[in-house]
Amino acid sequence: MSEATFHFPRGFLWGTATSSHQVEGNNTNNNWYVWENTPGKIIEGQKAGLACDWWGGRWKEDFDRAQETGQNAHRFSIEWSRIQPKPDEWDEDALHVYGDMARDLAHRGMAPLVTLHHFTDPIWLTEKGGWENPETVNLFAAYVRKVASALKEYASLWVTINEPNVFVVSGWVEGAFPPGKHDLNLAMRVYANLVRAHAAAYKIIHELQPEAQVGMAINYRSLVPARKWMPLDGLLANIQNQFFNNAFPAAITTGKLDMYLKKISIPEAAKTQDFIGVNYYSRDIVKLNLLGGNILLDSRIAPEGAAMSPTGFIANVPAGMYESLQWAHGFNLPILVTENGIEDEPDTLRPRYTAEHLHQVWRAANFNWRIKGYFHWSLVDNFEWERGWTQRFGLWGLDTATQKRIRRPSVDLYAEICKENGISSEMVRKYAPEALETIFPPA
Numbered sequence: 001m002s003e004a005t006f007h008f009p010r011g012f013l014w015g016t017a018t019s020s021h022q023v024e025g026n027n028t029n030n031n032w033y034v035w036e037n038t039p040g041k042i043i044e045g046q047k048a049g050l051a052c053d054w055w056g057g058r059w060k061e062d063f064d065r066a067q068e069t070g071q072n073a074h075r076f077s078i079e080w081s082r083i084q085p086k087p088d089e090w091d092e093d094a095l096h097v098y099g100d101m102a103r104d105l106a107h108r109g110m111a112p113l114v115t116l117h118h119f120t121d122p123i124w125l126t127e128k129g130g131w132e133n134p135e136t137v138n139l140f141a142a143y144v145r146k147v148a149s150a151l152k153e154y155a156s157l158w159v160t161i162n163e164p165n166v167f168v169v170s171g172w173v174e175g176a177f178p179p180g181k182h183d184l185n186l187a188m189r190v191y192a193n194l195v196r197a198h199a200a201a202y203k204i205i206h207e208l209q210p211e212a213q214v215g216m217a218i219n220y221r222s223l224v225p226a227r228k229w230m231p232l233d234g235l236l237a238n239i240q241n242q243f244f245n246n247a248f249p250a251a252i253t254t255g256k257l258d259m260y261l262k263k264i265s266i267p268e269a270a271k272t273q274d275f276i277g278v279n280y281y282s283r284d285i286v287k288l289n290l291l292g293g294n295i296l297l298d299s300r301i302a303p304e305g306a307a308m309s310p311t312g313f314i315a316n317v318p319a320g321m322y323e324s325l326q327w328a329h330g331f332n333l334p335i336l337v338t339e340n341g342i343e344d345e346p347d348t349l350r351p352r353y354t355a356e357h358l359h360q361v362w363r364a365a366n367f368n369w370r371i372k373g374y375f376h377w378s379l380v381d382n383f384e385w386e387r388g389w390t391q392r393f394g395l396w397g398l399d400t401a402t403q404k405r406i407r408r409p410s411v412d413l414y415a416e417i418c419k420e421n422g423i424s425s426e427m428v429r430k431y432a433p434e435a436l437e438t439i440f441p442p443a
Ligand code: FCB
Pocket: 019, 022, 162, 163, 166, 219, 279, 339, 377, 384, 385, 393
């Protein structure tokens, strides 16, 4: 076995990512609270509840954990329903809490990356039609102005909207997220409003903070046709690739939102990203399935032979990470891996998954593609949307009954990587020996 250390570029950001509703607890003024209290929406009727109790102050101890284990950045999100509890009311105290979080990170030498929208909306907004209503663009802009004015002293890295593609598909196509609809026309209308909202936010943040770096985070899904001889597999993969992966990032580059089935011109969105944020988790094989209810959604299967996460949610396909970065490189912008991780309560696959995915990030960085950082999802187990607490993505585990954190072996692997700014054969041998041959093949 060859002995080596693969180093990352100087100044590389190493962090974890979280989002408000998933970690804060007691968010009772947003649409997910309503969703969780609607029977049948969340697995086993589970609720976010106290989550990781960040709103009760435990963010501080979790930031201690991140800092002590060598992280120099953290991605967190702002809960719109806390900042603006009613259409005509701003909560300055809530704004201060986020200001404290950003300042605290900065003082620790950890760059704050602030997400402005991560799936949740204030109840009052949804009562006005939410993202189906074009008015929401202006309402979002006002909220962004408020937050950016308050946080610009401490934070200059911004994600406007997290995974607009997942937000649209889960909320308006699959129906697993609120508002739980199955309506492609509405889905496309929401997509367009999100592009407009991103563009407005981009301009406001730059007006307030000229040095800001503003982007969004796309959920890049690697989609591979199952059978070369079957043109419909390829066609289905192309449609999904355009609708899901490309549409949004291309729209905020060119000002044209091309959803394959429909094109909308949004000229004000052209050139409104300073970096491209990539959330990569896994790959799907696309295989025409005429027996499924929905030809697009039911034609995806797990890649054969890949190791699977405990609930079968994520297949370990590191090559897809490389593919996502190659695709991102096509935008000719700096790249941040804004999320990557695996649900794995026993932590049996996570060390290997992490090492193998970071190896691919390192390969891509060696082509001088401008990869600036990596944020592992997540710091501590948190509420996984419609999958509730059945999926555990944390480096640290969480006992929800006691709020006790459980240090998984992956904590130590990731700490060694962050501190070294690199990944070595020694680390892989110690934490993920199964990955040794793939990452450090015999000479
Ligand atoms: C992403 C979401 C994030 C988390 C991870 C596992 O799609 O952005 O909130 O749920 O998946």
